[in-house]
Amino acid sequence: MSRTAIVDWARGVYEDLDFTAARQWLADHPGRHACGYLPVYAPREVIHAAGMLPVGIHGSGDIEIIRGDAFYQSYICHLPRSVVELAQSGRLDMLSAVLFPSTCDVIRNLSGMWQILFPQMYVRYLDLPQVADPQMGAEFWRRELDVVRRELGRVAGIEVTDERLRASVALYNEVRGVIRGLYALRGAKPWQVPTEELYLLMRAGEVVGPEKFLEMARAYAAAAESDDQRVRDRTRVIITGSFCEQPPLGLIKTIERAGCYIVDDDFLAGNRFLTGDVPLDGDPLSALAEGLVRGAVKTSVLYEPDPEGKRNLMKNRVAAAKADGVIFAAASFCDPALLDRPMLREGAEKAGIPCIAFKFAENSGQFQQFREQAGTFSDSIKLWGDA
Amino acid sequence: MSDTRADARAGALKDQSMVIQKEMIAAHYERLERAPETGEPVVYTFVPGNLTELIRSFGCLPVLPEINALQSGMRGKSRDYIAEAEKHGHSEDVCTYVKCDIGMAMAGNIGPTGTKLPKPDLLLLSYTGCYTFMKWFELLREQYDCPCVFLHVPYQGEGVIEPEHREYMVRQIRELVIPALEKISGRKYDEAALCERLQLSVQAEDDLVWVLESAKHTPSPIDAYFGAVYYVGPIFSAFRGTPEGVSYYQALRREVQERLDAGLGPVAPAGPLDNQKYRLVVEGPPNWTHFREFWQMFADEGAVVVASTYSKVGGTYDFGFRHNPQDPLGTMGDYCAGCYTNHNLPNRIDMLCRYLVDYKADGFLINSVKSCNSFSAGQLMILREVEKRTGLPGGFIESDLVDPRYFSAANIKNRLESYLQMVEARRGGAREARAS
Ligand code: SF4
Ligand code: SF4
Numbered sequence: 001m002s003r004t005a006i007v008d009w010a011r012g013v014y015e016d017l018d019f020t021a022a023r024q025w026l027a028d029h030p031g032r033h034a035c036g037y038l039p040v041y042a043p044r045e046v047i048h049a050a051g052m053l054p055v056g057i058h059g060s061g062d063i064e065i066i067r068g069d070a071f072y073q074s075y076i077c078h079l080p081r082s083v084v085e086l087a088q089s090g091r092l093d094m095l096s097a098v099l100f101p102s103t104c105d106v107i108r109n110l111s112g113m114w115q116i117l118f119p120q121m122y123v124r125y126l127d128l129p130q131v132a133d134p135q136m137g138a139e140f141w142r143r144e145l146d147v148v149r150r151e152l153g154r155v156a157g158i159e160v161t162d163e164r165l166r167a168s169v170a171l172y173n174e175v176r177g178v179i180r181g182l183y184a185l186r187g188a189k190p191w192q193v194p195t196e197e198l199y200l201l202m203r204a205g206e207v208v209g210p211e212k213f214l215e216m217a218r219a220y221a222a223a224a225e226s227d228d229q230r231v232r233d234r235t236r237v238i239i240t241g242s243f244c245e246q247p248p249l250g251l252i253k254t255i256e257r258a259g260c261y262i263v264d265d266d267f268l269a270g271n272r273f274l275t276g277d278v279p280l281d282g283d284p285l286s287a288l289a290e291g292l293v294r295g296a297v298k299t300s301v302l303y304e305p306d307p308e309g310k311r312n313l314m315k316n317r318v319a320a321a322k323a324d325g326v327i328f329a330a331a332s333f334c335d336p337a338l339l340d341r342p343m344l345r346e347g348a349e350k351a352g353i354p355c356i357a358f359k360f361a362e363n364s365g366q367f368q369q370f371r372e373q374a375g376t377f378s379d380s381i382k383l384w385g386d387a
Numbered sequence: 388m389s390d391t392r393a394d395a396r397a398g399a400l401k402d403q404s405m406v407i408q409k410e411m412i413a414a415h416y417e418r419l420e421r422a423p424e425t426g427e428p429v430v431y432t433f434v435p436g437n438l439t440e441l442i443r444s445f446g447c448l449p450v451l452p453e454i455n456a457l458q459s460g461m462r463g464k465s466r467d468y469i470a471e472a473e474k475h476g477h478s479e480d481v482c483t484y485v486k487c488d489i490g491m492a493m494a495g496n497i498g499p500t501g502t503k504l505p506k507p508d509l510l511l512l513s514y515t516g517c518y519t520f521m522k523w524f525e526l527l528r529e530q531y532d533c534p535c536v537f538l539h540v541p542y543q544g545e546g547v548i549e550p551e552h553r554e555y556m557v558r559q560i561r562e563l564v565i566p567a568l569e570k571i572s573g574r575k576y577d578e579a580a581l582c583e584r585l586q587l588s589v590q591a592e593d594d595l596v597w598v599l600e601s602a603k604h605t606p607s608p609i610d611a612y613f614g615a616v617y618y619v620g621p622i623f624s625a626f627r628g629t630p631e632g633v634s635y636y637q638a639l640r641r642e643v644q645e646r647l648d649a650g651l652g653p654v655a656p657a658g659p660l661d662n663q664k665y666r667l668v669v670e671g672p673p674n675w676t677h678f679r680e681f682w683q684m685f686a687d688e689g690a691v692v693v694a695s696t697y698s699k700v701g702g703t704y705d706f707g708f709r710h711n712p713q714d715p716l717g718t719m720g721d722y723c724a725g726c727y728t729n730h731n732l733p734n735r736i737d738m739l740c741r742y743l744v745d746y747k748a749d750g751f752l753i754n755s756v757k758s759c760n761s762f763s764a765g766q767l768m769i770l771r772e773v774e775k776r777t778g779l780p781g782g783f784i785e786s787d788l789v790d791p792r793y794f795s796a797a798n799i800k801n802r803l804e805s806y807l808q809m810v811e812a813r814r815g816g817a818r819e820a821r822a823s
Contacts (some may be wrong), residue, residue, distance in 0.1 A: 133562070
């Protein structure tokens with residue numbers, strides 16, 4: 001399959017707010033169910049092991065909001081209103097269950113709203129272990145996973161055995177491996193893997209199920225690797241702060257076109273939340289729990305026990321990605337991202353890393369201001385970077 | 388009652404409990420200021436889910452940054468503190484309590500009573516009912532070079548405290564929090580001392596509940612929102628589990644009993660509120676920058692608040708919870724998990740519906756604050772659900788906690804007036820229906 005065909009396919013899945021791919025999957029798998037999850041991190045392995053299709057719910061971009069605004073005041077981020085819009089318009093009615101991870105109080109409260117609005121769906125708020133003690137955290141999270149295993153098994157009418165879990169963990173290890181590979185390829189040769197394309201592929205992966213995603217992502221990786229593109233004189237940047245509400249695709253394109261190679265980001269951070277492979281021996285739920293507690297990515301939605309952690313984070317990420325600068329791009333009214341920003345930025349600037357910051361909403365339609373900011377940022381790094 | 392008598396009464400009533408409270412607070416802040424010399428360790432912690440009895444059983448002094456922020460708001464200082472924090476890169480979008488506190492620290496950490504606040508020896512981060520708490524203490528940790536111990540209190544997503552969650556909290560208290568307190572205080576954990584304090588908590592909690600429930604009478608002798616923020620002050624902050632706390636609540640109870648016996652209402656900023664035309668339930672925190680003006684808007688209309696959810700952020704005692712000295716660690720877990728914002732939305736809706744019935748209210752009002760996702764995200768749905776279930780009218784006003792930029796007096800007054808007209812119209816409708 002050609003690179004263009006893969007990207008077109010991914011774009012089609014991304015733009016389709018009726019979730020036709022998920023509906024098709026259900027039609028192709030009679031008797032099976034779909035389970036949605038909100039950002040940022042949900043244990044998709046457990047959903048998959050229950051024979052269900054995991055469906056990421058990441059808002060709906062610039063769709064017209066008819067019902068969602070009646071649920072949220074103007075000073076709350078855009079994501080929940082577009083999620084409510086999707087749900088209230090029946091676009092999520094193929095889901096039998098929805099998981100709400102403890103990303104912030106907005107998503108937390110949305111779980112209660114869901115319980116009232118959609119009593120027929122199984123709803124579970126997932127309290128990620130925030131405790132600094134890894135053993136205690138892992139035991140707590142294992143028990144939470146066990147509840148999800150049991151409850152999703154009940155909804156699906158399937159006993160979620162350890163064997164099933166291990167198979168799903170193995171599959172998601174492959175998914176993580178492919179994603180890591182694609183991110184590494186982009187980091188090394190960003191001209192070969194434009195972030196716009198990578199992003200579309202990742203978004204499609206939130207809907208189509210791991211098997212299909214693996215097929216397409218592998219094909220894309222092969223095509224991207226062999227398809228030589230012209231290397232341009234661009235600035236290498238990291239984008240951070242967009243782990244939950246997603247920036248409009250136009251914003252990603254704008255930043256790239258303004259002269260930046262995005263070499264690291266936290267878009268859809270849930271699919272890279274566990275940084276390593278999850279072991280396949282022993283108790284699979286314990287392995288998953290340990291994977292989270294000991295191997296989670298550093299992110300605003302988890303407590304940082306290391307007092308130096310926030311200060312050093314951007315420095316370390318910039319070094320790992322060989323980046324020239326950082327763009328803090330947070331959704332408006334996003335508490336986790338915006339409260340983290342002063343700490344992260346101070347650490348970065350102390351290390352001499354150029355930074356800019358802006359806010360967006362998933363339905364932002366004007367990109368001129370971002371183009372100017374990113375363009376000036378890139379130019380100034382090129383001009384003064386080696387001075 | 389003549390104006391002079393009303394004023395005299397206002398003065399006299401304020402004198403009793405408020406003077407005691409003022410003295411307690413002043414003494415506490417003075418003690419805090421002297422802490423660097425006396426060597427008393429200082430623990431910063433939060434209102435919801437605080438472990439005051441435990442902290443004090445180690446001889447440590449608690450500081451509640453939220454209380455400092457709200458006091459700064461009431462004393463007209465928050466605007467500058469927020470501006471200071473925003474100058475240092477904080478977004479205008481985030482919780483203003485955090486910015487007010489950070490700004491205060493940047494401006495020299497002078498506390499609400501004018502005394503200098505000591506640096507913390509420990510940040511005890513009780514992660515109860517609010518995500519922002521976590522960021523707040525990560526930010527404070529950047530400022531103070533001191534340890535931070537994290538108490539993860541699971542949310543009541545299913546509407547109950549799950550037994551495993553309780554165990555998890557107990558384990559954290561035993562294995563993480565207590566050792567951290569032992570370390571900074573140089574004292575061993577003394578369970579008997581803790582239990583004694585918990586016993587004192589129970590006495591104060593009983594009296595507080597009695598006071599809050601006095602609003603079931605007509606006229607109500609208290610305002611359970613504006614007045615209650617004073618009543619819950621000691622128990623939500625440094626004085627739960629202390630003899631001073633017990634005495635305060637005894638005095639408060641006597642004071643309210645006197646009003647009850649005399650058939651009098653509470654004292655609003657401009658005088659007594661005896662002529663009570665509307666009985667309201669309020670959801671959401673108050674605005675602090677214009678607190679007296681805000682309260683007076685209600686009083687001017689003859690509206691008394693008979694129950695509020697904000698007065699439950701530091702414990703839902705009126706639903707039966709009491710600290711249990713027989714099970715000191717378990718009861719602290721129950722307490723943390725039971726604070727109002729740690730309840731899921733269906734529970735919050737149930738609580739409001741119950742208040743409306745139990746307190747024979749005419750309707751309910753939501754004050755939605757820009758700062759607080761924990762409270763505000765979902766309030767529009769709460770409004771509709773409670774209206775649907777009780778048939779009583781709901782109103783919606785918007786302000787902020789401590790950012791004066793978001794308090795529009797004219798707008799709030801308008802909304803309040805139209806809301807009360809709606810209550811009046813419904814009453815008229817009900818009367819007509821009864822007559823026919
Ligand atoms: S965008 Fe931010 S504030 Fe909004 S739901 Fe996501 S994490 Fe919460
Ligand atoms: S978000 Fe709300 S509960 Fe949390 S610190 Fe701010 S005001 Fe308090």
